[in-house]
Amino acid sequence: MMHEAGTATEQTRARLLDAAREVFSQHGFQGATVREICRRAEANVAAVNYHFGSKDGLLAEALNFAPLKAMQLANIEAGGAPEMRLCLFIRDFMLMLLDETNGSLPCRIMARELADPTPALDKIVREAIAPLHEFLGELLREIAGEKTGEAELRRCMHSILGQCLYYRHSHPVLQRLHPRLRYDQKEIAAIALHIADFSLAGINAISKPTAK
Amino acid sequence: MMHEAGTATEQTRARLLDAAREVFSQHGFQGATVREICRRAEANVAAVNYHFGSKDGLLAEALNFAPLKAMQLANIEAGGAPEMRLCLFIRDFMLMLLDETNGSLPCRIMARELADPTPALDKIVREAIAPLHEFLGELLREIAGEKTGEAELRRCMHSILGQCLYYRHSHPVLQRLHPRLRYDQKEIAAIALHIADFSLAGINAISKPTAK
DNA sequence: TTTACATTCAAACAAACGTTTGATACGCTT
């Protein structure tokens, strides 16, 4: 009756999810309208409620934490010095946040939801952000050493995440200030490298305070 | 006929502006409703359109760049080493972004608008953000020295602003992760000090690259 | 073919939105 891969039903579901990810990442949950999502998916307005129950349900299914988790796993398996792994993490994270050719729109949706709580935020925090913080906390612990306090380490983590997210959150502003700027992969890599250098120096200063 | 300070008309205008600043800073421009603003201001729904023409007009008048400019001016007049002035700037900026007792809600409204363009964003960028970037750019130039490239210096500026704005943008998330956390003035000062230390070390690493 | 069920569709729904209207109340000058 249904449920074979590639069946018409599943195609509509998939088109709706793709369109939803685009519109949600562009306009946020509040700014996105069911009608625009359906228009892009070439589906009827009722399709969202039929397949996902509600706009909330569509958001919940549109989210996908797999790329973020896969990135963390690959980072751990990459091995090497923790400083190098931090460098790698920042670059991969920035690519997910900024690279248009990167398919991981869910990460950009999550970035939008940070400031604007929706019914899905609790799930996002529980399943994506909390593990990310744990992963990054352990990585920074390796770099900063055991003597660094928990609060200082957490603030270093916030400093790094803040730098990364800034380029996503402030993108409309930065585009107005520097209209020529384009976020191609080369520019993203350069920014990531800056953040890594900047942050490693910061961590060192925090973890090994030198008397003046 | 009217326009004397303290007249009933001006009181309604003032109440509307106060309420608008609260609601806009809490829910953003899209999320805020004219009806809630009027309810808090104890005014009729039509009052917004009568006094400000539209919801857009209310936002435009609710914005106030004076505190941000005053802060920059005070910073310049304070004098002292540029490193110390950066420290001062970060603390004042964080207080405007986070301190509940601080009356400068416009700064928090602007922080929300960064990610979500509204008709007022162009004016915000032109009159508040661009001057802020110029001010901070000059301050960082003093710290980093003449040899540092323009792009590197701008990235350092983004690193600092990103760290500061993170605590505002990610507040809903951080509150869920650390429910006990409260942003009193002591905590804000501690965070500001961290960002300053972290960033000064970062700037030094960028501006005076040391061969390994 | 007939039956049963899942999916799609145009249309309508109720609620909330920003805004407008026309009447009423107020404050001032004459």
Added chain:
DNA sequence: AAGCGTATCAAACGTTTGTTTGAATGTAAA
């Protein structure tokens, strides 16, 4: 007191929102 312009108000306006409905369509088993 009369007249005039401003401010306030309840009510309604026209849109847009997410959602629901009931009929039409497609698909696969009986």
